[in-house]
Amino acid sequence: xxxxxxxxxxxxxxxxxxxxxxxxxxxxxxxxxxxxxxxxxxxxxxxxxxxxxxxxxxxxxxxxxxxxxxxxxxxxxxxxxxxxxxxxxxxxxxxxxxxxxxxxxxxxxxxxxxxxxxxxxxxxxxxxxxxxxxxxxxxxxxxxxxxxxxxxxxxxxxxxxxxxxxxxxxxxxxxxxxxxxxxxx
Ligand SMILES: C[S@@+](CC[C@H](N)C(=O)[O-])C[C@H]1O[C@@H](n2cnc3c(N)ncnc32)[C@H](O)[C@@H]1O
Numbered sequence: 001x002x003x004x005x006x007x008x009x010x011x012x013x014x015x016x017x018x019x020x021x022x023x024x025x026x027x028x029x030x031x032x033x034x035x036x037x038x039x040x041x042x043x044x045x046x047x048x049x050x051x052x053x054x055x056x057x058x059x060x061x062x063x064x065x066x067x068x069x070x071x072x073x074x075x076x077x078x079x080x081x082x083x084x085x086x087x088x089x090x091x092x093x094x095x096x097x098x099x100x101x102x103x104x105x106x107x108x109x110x111x112x113x114x115x116x117x118x119x120x121x122x123x124x125x126x127x128x129x130x131x132x133x134x135x136x137x138x139x140x141x142x143x144x145x146x147x148x149x150x151x152x153x154x155x156x157x158x159x160x161x162x163x164x165x166x167x168x169x170x171x172x173x174x175x176x177x178x179x180x181x182x183x184x185x
Contacts, residue, residue: 001059001063002032002059003089005087005088005089006055006059006087006088006089009055009084009087009088010025010052010055010056013050013051013052013055013084014052016050017052020049020050020052020077021049022049022050022052022053023052023053023120023146023176023177024175024176024177026175026176027053027146027175027176027177027179028052028053028056029056030173030175030179031053031056031057031060031118031144031179032056032057032059032060033060034116034142034144034181035057035060035061035064035066035116036060036063036064038115038116038140038142039064040060040061040064040066040115040116040142041061041064041065041066041067041115042066042067042069042112042113042114042115042116043057043061043066043067043068043069043114043115043116043117043118044068044069044070044071044105044108044114044116044117044118044133045057045068045069045070045071045117045118045120046070046071046101046105046117046118046119046120046121046129047070047071047072047101047119047120047121047122048070048071048072048077048078048081048096049072049077049081050077050080050081050084051070051080051081051082051084051085052084053118053120054068054070054081054084054085054090054094055084055085055088055090057070057118058085058088058090058093058094059088059090061090061093062089062090062093066093067093067094067095068090068093068094068095069094069095069097070094070095070096070097071096071097071098071099071101071104071105071121072096072097072098073098073099073100073101075098078096078098081096082096101121101122101125101129102125102128102129102132105129105132105133106132108132108136110135112136113136113137113138113141114133114136114137114141115137115138115140115141115142116141116142116143116144117129117133117137117141117142117143117144118144118145118146119133119143119144119145119146120145120146120147123147123151123154123155124154126145126154126155126157126158127157127158127161129158130143130145130158130161130162131161134167134184137184138184139184139185140183140184141183141184142181142182142183142184143162143168143180143181143182143184144179144180144181144182145158145179145180146177146178146179147177147178148172148177148178148179148180149172149174149177149178150176150177150178151177152178159172159180162180162182166185167184167185168182168183168184168185169182169183169185170182
């Protein structure tokens with residue numbers, strides 16, 4: 001559920017959506033629903049920006065009793081995200097990790113299980129994020145990734161790899177930038 005205070009913050013962030021490369025509201029609403037549908041608990045987001053998508057992910061996690069780790073390398077965006085998470089009452093269930101996404105993902109302990117990932121950072125690196133995140137995913141885990149149709153060339157290696165991987169059931173949804181959703185078998 002999106003409360004009134006959060007709705008005010010989200011509407012304000014939507015005014016600068018293009019400056020911060022935020023996902024569309026419909027994509028965000030879908031991710032929020034999906035987390036609740038699969039009862040995801042341990043969620044990793046690659047690409048925080050000012051926290052717009054993170055708010056939607058975390059609001060769902062408040063209902064499932066889960067936790068969000070989100071990765072960003074720009075200090076200024078992290079500061080904005082922290083303030084936005086606080087305003088929306090979700091800061092307590094979010095860890096923001098600063099640094100290069102590949103390095104941060106590589107630091108995740110081998111035993112840690114990720115049950116939902118949202119990829120939305122450097123498009124050419126989607127393939128690398130996928131290869132690392134996959135190591136932490138068990139059957140039933142979900143991977144989502146934005147900009148699949150808007151940046152089709154840049155994300156092609158990732159899309160080819162996951163579509164050709166017999167361990168994943170994959171669909172690309174006709175949401176504004178194209179959202180890939182995959183479930184590990
Ligand atoms: C498309 S924006 C994320 C938007 C955010 N998911 C949302 O919808 O609110 C991508 C973000 O990823 C960050 N980023 C890009 N490449 C990165 C990398 N290699 N490591 C960490 N962060 C990265 C950028 O600084 C940018 O803020």
